[in-house]
Amino acid sequence: MKQRAVKLMQGYLWLPRELEWDPEKELPATIELSEVSASLLLDEVEPPFAFFDDGTPSASQRFYQLTIVVMSDLDQHELHPLAQELEEKLRPALETAPAGVGWLLLEDLREL
Known part of the structure; x- marks a missing residue:
C-alpha cells in the first residue's frame, strides 16, 4: 500500500x-512514535465559538488549531x-x- x-x-x-507563552516554541514540532514520526501543525485561528461554558468570552483568548499528521501506509x-x-507522548x-x-x-x- x-x-x-x-x-x-x-x-x-x-x-x-x-x-506570554508561545505554543510553537513550547510544543514539539515532531513526535517520534514506534512506527513513524508525527508532525504537529499549529495554526492561529479565530475562536470557533463566542463564549466558554462558564460565560468567558472566547475573544479574550488566542486560539490555535492543532493538527497532527503522519505519513503511513x-x-x-x-x-x-x-x-x-x-x-500519551503529547x-x-x-x-x-x-x-x-x-x-x-x-x-x-x-486521510488528507
Missing part, C-alpha cells in the same frame, strides 16, 4: 491573550494504536503548560 498523509488527531489549544483501523501512543507537554492554557484534542484518522 502506498504511503499517504493521515491526520491522527485534531483539536484546539487556547490561552489568554495576555499570557497503515489501514485506518490500524492507526488507532498510533493515535493512543501520540496522546499529554505531558500540554499538562505542563502554564495555568490558563486549555486544549481539546480528538482522534481523527482521516
Whole structure:
C-alpha cells in the first residue's frame, strides 16, 4: 500500500491573550512514535465559538488549531494504536503548560 498523509488527531489549544507563552516554541514540532514520526501543525485561528461554558468570552483568548499528521501506509483501523501512543507522548507537554492554557484534542484518522 502506498504511503499517504493521515491526520491522527485534531483539536484546539487556547490561552489568554495576555499570557506570554508561545505554543510553537513550547510544543514539539515532531513526535517520534514506534512506527513513524508525527508532525504537529499549529495554526492561529479565530475562536470557533463566542463564549466558554462558564460565560468567558472566547475573544479574550488566542486560539490555535492543532493538527497532527503522519505519513503511513497503515489501514485506518490500524492507526488507532498510533493515535493512543501520540496522546500519551503529547499529554505531558500540554499538562505542563502554564495555568490558563486549555486544549481539546480528538482522534481523527482521516486521510488528507
